Amino acid sequence: MNELAKELAGRYGARGWHDIRKDLASVEVDAIRIRDVMAYLRDEAGYGHLSFMTAIDNIERGAFTLSYALRDHDARRGLIVHADVDRAEPTVDSIHLLWGQAWTYQREMREWFGIDFPGSPRVDEEFVLEGWEGPPMMRRDFDSLAYSDATYAERPGRVTHDPASHMREKLYPEAAQ
């Protein structure tokens, strides 16, 4: 465990420090602490750049895992901060006051996963979809195929082959029999 890991653990109860590469690590924190952690990392620890943030739908344990990828350009190291948020009631503090670009990501996550970031600018406006009425489509319990079948007209006669068996029959017909 390095200094920063100890510091984060002591201050914010961070856990699970994991060195992915020599210059890249990840750490988990509680979602309620996310803004404090981000402010500390930006102002004290040197991680001045928010590369991106995204969410992962961990439906098995009923949580969205938010991932904030930070970069310290002077020390040439990166840190990914994970925070689990309850899938049934996904509300997280906005960090748009720390990094202006965050509100775009937050708007994206609001539309795609239904995660709310109260106070984030334009967070309730539509982002890439227009007139979308279905559930947030990046949630894993959203059935894309069923939605597509119900919504869009299909041309009959479409055939799908399993690539492996199709090529086996095509290239080695004697072996397939």
Added chain:
Amino acid sequence: MSEKKTIPAPLANEGLPPEERGLFCDAAPREYEPARGAWERFLNWARSESLWLLGFGTGCGAIELRPLMTSRFDMYRYGIQPRPTPRQSSVFVIGGYASVKTLKRIVRSYEQMMGPKFVLALGSCTINGGMYWDSYNTIKRIDQYIPVDVYIAGCMPRPEALLAGFQELKRIIKSGGGEGQNEYARNFDWYKANQKKVIKDWNMPDYNW
């Protein structure tokens, strides 16, 4: 002498706010009335030899239009050239998949094009959805929403295939086919119903002319 024409009811344009409805056309599209005999044949020849396509790349297949334009495949030798606005175009190349958001623009551009107008649908996505067959936001067949004259299969079709498609379109036009515009006018209500079924936030005129 004059035949009595049935004038269709004006369009409601319910997607627009009331103060804007007067700014847009409320007439449904009409069928093209061909000229007589040889003159129409001459017009068809002229149309087929100067296909002006709308420079609107609607999907990934639009990347095939660039080699088609430039020196190697050189579509200009066939009288095909891109135009920057639908008002000057007669051919719309649907470049592959069309998301609902793009479909809205496709419908709008198609309706703004001058008649007679033709549609080339490129790639398997326009035919049966292609690799986007289970996508939540991509339509599976374009001919439900606008009429299509020629399909060019492939993912992607090569520029040669596109040229073959253009030649086929020329043949259709010269033989007096290319009824897409008339089909659209005849089945306008059906096309509109299909379009409005997938475009949930209909905030444009019913006929974008």
